[in-house]
Amino acid sequence: MNWLLARRGRNLVSLISICVLLYAAFFTGGDSALQKKRTTTRLLMGTLISITTWGVPEKIEQQGVAEAFAEIARIEDLMSRHKTDSPVAKLNHGAGSGQPQVVPSELITLLTEAQKIQQLSQGAFNPGLGKLIVLWGFSGDENVVKPPKKAEIASWLQSFQSAGGIELSQTDSTISITNPEYGLDLGGIAKGYAIDRAILKLKKSGVVNALVNAGGDLRGIGSKGDASWRVGVQHPRDREKIVVATEWPASPKADMAMVTSGDYERFFIHNQERFHHIINPNSGYPARSGLLSVSVQADSATAADAWSTAFFVLGEDKSRDLLKKLPSVEVLLVRSDGTHWQSDEFRGKWLGKTTN
Numbered sequence: 001m002n003w004l005l006a007r008r009g010r011n012l013v014s015l016i017s018i019c020v021l022l023y024a025a026f027f028t029g030g031d032s033a034l035q036k037k038r039t040t041t042r043l044l045m046g047t048l049i050s051i052t053t054w055g056v057p058e059k060i061e062q063q064g065v066a067e068a069f070a071e072i073a074r075i076e077d078l079m080s081r082h083k084t085d086s087p088v089a090k091l092n093h094g095a096g097s098g099q100p101q102v103v104p105s106e107l108i109t110l111l112t113e114a115q116k117i118q119q120l121s122q123g124a125f126n127p128g129l130g131k132l133i134v135l136w137g138f139s140g141d142e143n144v145v146k147p148p149k150k151a152e153i154a155s156w157l158q159s160f161q162s163a164g165g166i167e168l169s170q171t172d173s174t175i176s177i178t179n180p181e182y183g184l185d186l187g188g189i190a191k192g193y194a195i196d197r198a199i200l201k202l203k204k205s206g207v208v209n210a211l212v213n214a215g216g217d218l219r220g221i222g223s224k225g226d227a228s229w230r231v232g233v234q235h236p237r238d239r240e241k242i243v244v245a246t247e248w249p250a251s252p253k254a255d256m257a258m259v260t261s262g263d264y265e266r267f268f269i270h271n272q273e274r275f276h277h278i279i280n281p282n283s284g285y286p287a288r289s290g291l292l293s294v295s296v297q298a299d300s301a302t303a304a305d306a307w308s309t310a311f312f313v314l315g316e317d318k319s320r321d322l323l324k325k326l327p328s329v330e331v332l333l334v335r336s337d338g339t340h341w342q343s344d345e346f347r348g349k350w351l352g353k354t355t356n
């Protein structure tokens with residue numbers, strides 16, 4: 001069994017942050033070039049991203065993988081809030097002016113999808129929390145140790161909720177931010193989108209069997225020889241342990257994405273209380289919905305990414321209600337008491353009780 005451990009986390013990223021580029025290719029398997037599994041890993045979007053392929057002619061593989069990584073780098077340049085020249089950073093700089101800014105049309109397309117999920121989740125997913133996230137200190141590399149003052153959060157909330165928002169124009173390819181407290185932050189969806197774009201590039205290059213793994217957020221196509229892709233999801237309180245064993249459909253046409261959101265990815269403990277990076281837009285505080293993690297399987301990593309964040313905020317009951325309206329979305333959630341619930345079609349086996 002060859003489980004790929006799905007792990008995310010700041011420590012890991014810090015550990016490897018000295019590496020500007022990590023490139024590793026492993027060749028395993030039998031004699032034929034077609035039987036070989038290859039994995040290439042790079043550090044992009046603040047995460048180790050690996051692309052594993054199986055049974056693809058070497059030239060096609062190299063070309064596909066190079067194009068997939070170039071695409072992820074392009075999306076990082078487009079959507080990062082931290083790169084001052086990125087369209088997202090420029091939009092945030094002009095927040096409140098209401099001036100329409102011309103942006104690449106794909107940003108509008110992605111934001112339109114984000115807004116659809118925002119609406120369906122009744123605001124649990126909100127791509128405009130950038131300023132609040134900065135206030136919490138979950139934005140950059142800073143080492144936060146205590147929460148902001150209650151009054152600061154209340155004041156931000158009041159201004160955010162009372163003044164406009166963001167306007168998209170598909171025809172002019174423009175975005176205007178009318179609310180000075182609105183900060184575009186695509187941290188809850190951009191990695192999923194980058195994975196989808198990478199898969200598209202791989203497919204276009206003729207790579208039929210591939211798994212793109214961005215720190216535990218994944219999409220796999222095809223198979224791994226005679227076997228299907230198998231991935232383990234990490235224990236929310238012990239990164240060395242796997243708590244769910246998932247398996248992709250056993251078909252050459254398999255195509256499934258899985259993304260996990262959890263309160264262990266980025267957090268600090270203050271007065272014995274955990275403060276993490278997934279914020280409830282209604283309270284301005286890290287979501288306390290009774291969950292430790294949510295794994296979502298869907299047709300696209302973009303949808304899986306946004307929904308895992310939304311479900312984490314919504315909690316179990318609201319998420320299970322909403323799922324009835326989302327036929328192609330499957331969920332496994334881990335509750336604060338270490339028990340779990342999974343939807344009927346979620347492709348995964350629970351490996352044991354977690355401890356809090």
Ligand code: AMP
Nearest residue numbers: 124125126127187188261277278279309
């Ligand atoms: P994820 O790890 O996919 O759940 O995304 C968490 C990231 O999304 C955070 O680091 C923020 O950048 C952003 N974020 C936090 N809370 C929300 C929210 N309620 N809706 C959308 N994005 C959020």
Ligand code: MG
Nearest residue numbers: 188305306309
């Ligand atoms: Mg997400």
